Amino acid sequence: MTTRILFDEKNRCLVMLEGEIDHHNASQIRMKVDLAIDTHCPAELYLDFSGVSFMDSSGIGLVMGRYRILREYGAKLFVTNCKGSIRKVMQLSGMSRLAEFVDGNFEGQFERTNKEGVKNEEVQSVK
Numbered sequence: 467m468t469t470r471i472l473f474d475e476k477n478r479c480l481v482m483l484e485g486e487i488d489h490h491n492a493s494q495i496r497m498k499v500d501l502a503i504d505t506h507c508p509a510e511l512y513l514d515f516s517g518v519s520f521m522d523s524s525g526i527g528l529v530m531g532r533y534r535i536l537r538e539y540g541a542k543l544f545v546t547n548c549k550g551s552i553r554k555v556m557q558l559s560g561m562s563r564l565a566e567f568v569d570g571n572f573e574g575q576f577e578r579t580n581k582e583g584v585k586n587e588e589v590q591s592v593k
Contacts, residue, residue, distance in 0.1 A: 467483070467484065467485035467486060467487065467491040467494075467495065468483075468484040468485055468517075469481060469482065469483055469484070469495055469498060469499075470482040470484075471498065471499070471502045472573070472576035473502075473506060473508070473576065474575060474576045476509070476510075477506070477507075477508055477509045477510075478508055478509060478510040478511075478512065478575075478576070479502055479503070479506060479508035479510070479511045479512065480512045480514060480572050480573065480575075480576045481499055481502070481511065481512065481513050481514065482514045482516075482517065482573065483495070483513065483514060483515055483517055483518050484517030484518065485517065485518065485519060486518070486519055486520040486521070487518055487520070487521040487522070487524055487525040487528065488520070488521075488522045488524055489522065489524045492524035492525065492527065492528055495528060496528060496531060496532075499511075499528075499532060500532075500535060503532070503535055503536065503539070503541075507539055507541070508541055509541050509542070510541060510542045510543075510544060511532060511536055511541060511542070511543050511544065512544045512546050512572055513528075513529065513532065513543070513544070513545050513546065513565075514546045514547055514572065514573075515545065515546065515547055515548045515549070515552055516546070516547035516549070518552055521552050521555065525552070525555075526555070526556070526559050526561065529543070529545060529556070529561055529564065529565060530561075530564065533564040533565060542566070543564065543565040543566070544565060544566050544567075544568055545561065545565045545566070545567050545568075546567075546568050546569065546570065546572060547569055547570070548567060553567075
C-alpha cells in the first residue's frame, strides 16, 4: 500500500491511496492521514481511491474515522474516484451520507507548493 498526501494553497488535502486497504495496513494509513489533518487542519480532505485494488471493512473504518475528525474541525470530506465493487461497498455502508462522492483528476490541482512553501512530495510519502 502506497499513500501520497498532497496539499494546496486553498487549505485542501489530497490523500492518494494505491494498492490494497486491509486490516494489516489501515492503521498505518490512519496515522499518516490523522497527522496531516492535525498538522495542517485542512478545510477539505479528498480521499482518492483510484489506485485501490481491494478494500475490506477497514477501508470503511478509514473513511468513517476521518469523517469524525474532520467534523470536529468543521471540514468537509470527499471520496474520489471510487470504482466498481469498492464504490458499491461504500454506498451500501452509507458512506454517501458522510462524504461527497466525486470523480476526476485532482492531483494536478495539488501539484503546486503547499501553504508552507514545501514541495508536496517532501511533505509525506508513505510505503
